[in-house]
Amino acid sequence: MSDSHRHHLSTHHHRESSRHRCELFHRPPSHSPSPSSQSTHSLSGSKRTSMHVHEHYPSFHISSSSHELRIVNRDTLAEIIDEMIIHAKRVKQYSIDTESEMTNNELSLIQINSMPGDSKSIVMLIELNNLPSQHSTKYEKVCALVRWLFRLDNEIYGWGNIHRELEPESKIISRPLLAKLIDIQPHFSTWYNGARTQCWVQSPSYRINITKDGTRTIQQLNQDSFCRCHSPSPYKPNELWSLQNALKYACKLHLDKTYRLSHWSASLTSNRSRLLYTDQRKMIKYAVHDVLAVTFLLRPIMENWTFNMIETRNMKDVFVAFESIELAQLQTTIKKKKKNIDVQKLARIFAAGDSDIESISSDEEIYLHQITQQDAEPVDENYPPTADNEDDEKMELELAITTAHGIDNELIGDGHAAANYCDVEGTVDIVQLVPDPTDQQRPQRKKKIRSTEAQKEHNKKRNDHLRLFRYRYVLKRSYYYRFRLKLIRKILRHYGVLFRHVKFHGNQVIIGVKCAQDREQYEDALPSYCFDRKNYWRFKK
Template sequence: MSFIVKPSQLRDPAKPPTDLAARSLKNWYKNTNKQLQNYDYQLNYPPFYVPDVCYQVFHIHRYISLEQLQTIIAHIKSCRSFSIDMESDRYTHELALIQIHTIPSQLPGIVILLELFHLPLVDTILFQQIYSLVQLIFYSALNYINLQRRFKPWIERTLPHSEECKSEHINSQPYRCDCIPHIGTKETWSLQKAVRYACNQFLDKSYTKSRWKKLLDPLYSTLPSPTLNNMTYYAIYDVLAVSYLRRPVLESWDLDQLKEATVASLLTVPLFTFGELEDISDDDINGTEQTSTLNLIHEPQIADELIIHADDLNLLSDEPTVLPSIPTQLLLTKVKSHSRRSIQSRTKRNKTRNSTRRLFRYRHAIRRDLYHKFPMFMVKMILKKLNIQFVHVTRDVNELLIVIKNKHLREQYEETIPMNYFDRDHYIHAKQLLK
């Protein structure tokens, strides 16, 4: 899956806005170049793809059940390697989402989306379980490996040079060339370029700057379905791409090895690695030395989210180091509140937002004839008995509008709800059942 961008939606670098300050104009050019590069890669390379059977997705927030948390914790105890990414909100720049991909010995792994603005209250059992889960991953006895120093020399010595490049620079070291980006410089690689040059695939970065403070779980989110699907896809694949490149870099594979490798071999830890390690126990968490590999980010970089620091390729240092307790502190820190808007400002904002939502409210609606005495509470009761997952029901003169969340469900329910299900005879029958 990738987000199709129309040419008409692309910015033209030759036509920048005239009312921007110097710093804003610089950011505008930077984002425009990223957009054009994203579009160019989209046209010329197949999308980066990991089969759904290779991972399960869990959203961690105040609505998750204790049973689901226990399932995740049991899985984490069997893993030694994790890839971690973070996203900050587009407007507030506050850390809002932590993505964690477990790398087990056998698939499927788990992709955890920890939604920091939607956690339960600190004094609840549910929060304590989430806190324990985070401790399992970030406990202080872990050693972690920095791939950042390794990725750049690995990709630069692995990628083949053109014949012209070889002949021109054969005796000049170090040197710069056009066929491999960043060579001969201290510039770091973006995750998108890493996937493009190492895998010849396209990793879409269209949704890098998004409202990550919004709830992403499709069961509870209020975001429009297309936006929600795209943001969730982006969050999942951003952390999967990190895991995908882990073994080639650490084990110094060549490009042929990477090309011939299976997804299972790239997203798992070889069994021999586990033979050298003991199982994680409570004693280990409390302070026993443990040799493990954790690909961790230190802090979100919104302005440089495409740069492979620790937050993109999870490229960390090789020396045994005590991990910072950033995620634990984040869980216990009260989120800063916004400054209060004026009543007029809130009214204007709500009116604009409601007008936009109203345009799409009846996009997936089912229409049925409606007897004029049929009350809405009775309609909703009947729909619930039929297991119809509706978003909204309303009367439109002599018709009933049943708003469904998506096209697939609407097509399914069209056959489930008879055309005359809300006529006079059914009204009388339903009224008798309520007596």
């Protein structure tokens, strides 16, 4: 082999390997099984479940060319706010998300993504703790922008309860909210299960047929109703999906949530911010992609896209306005209690009383109206009873008592028997029911008992969840430097303040309360001098 030919082969091999590595880098993780597992599956004909979700997925990233970024704070120019107002007047559909400060869980950032029909989409980051002065014209323009965003007939889509997330903010957002707020999170589970049934990558079942001459033929019987390329839901039927898992399972993309718990009250653009420049850039990127993820999943849920439509989507069609569609109401299952009579129990009672009575078949059903209203004959009150009539009346009385016995077993659950009844002339008027101690009571369901380690883990999760709401609604007061938390709690109880938690922050005391109404009530009831030097020596004694 010549040197030139050997060099040509090595160059060709290098290009092929480079192209192969490039394809592996850009190609999403594959869920197709190995050839050996495929052959085993096809010959066995058994139904396989979907494969486990890969731990590593490509990051969810939207190019900046598909949208424009606008950050609203005290440093924003008035001309930029005017452009945003003009843009908001033409757009009717938005997606929204919020972020809270990690130290006190106060609403600090609102992310809004517009979906225009003809212009480029805009992502707006409104910093609530860094807005212009309330007496400036720039602040009035920010309020006007928010009014246009939440005006009547606008559609704002979010992942979660938008009313609850925007409840703490009452300065620039007027109440009541006129825009139509739509939560798409509860509808994702229904769409995902439906998309799996429509997926074309399904699991076929086969049967091997052997003819008389010994030849084998493989016959495809049917296909599973769920695809093999997307895993089943990891949640229970009534549980809500997280946005991160929704992208992971539906689109095989990873949404980075590293900066979810951050100091969102600090400025994202100012040089005087306590945040580093690199942290500012990363937090802005997270906030932008968090709201774009809601927009990314919006049309698939609203228009019932298939997984193939998501993979072959055009990015320009994702962030534009679409025809408004009314989401279907979520179905709720209601368990109805049976009102029928226990047929077998009624047959055993009849058989014990009279052997000549015909036994009742198990496939027959007896309803209450069939016993009480069927073939009712009028009875002459003046007609003198005879021996035959007395026997008929006894049979009717036994039937009524047994019927009441079966109905009471079905409705109440405990055994009852008829004890006292009045004289009957043709029909039964009153049947008094008393408990029958001979019948065995239904066993009570045992309460699930956790182990010690499981109980500790449960308590830890519960405490971590409650810790997030300690400082959602806060009061701030200055304090004398000798104060300790024990004495501060004593003074708060003296003024009748029902606090959740108390801590020191700088030269102020942060007092967490339960709700916004308590904050307004205690703001007037708790004086500003409650933690001064005079009160310190007063309550110290």
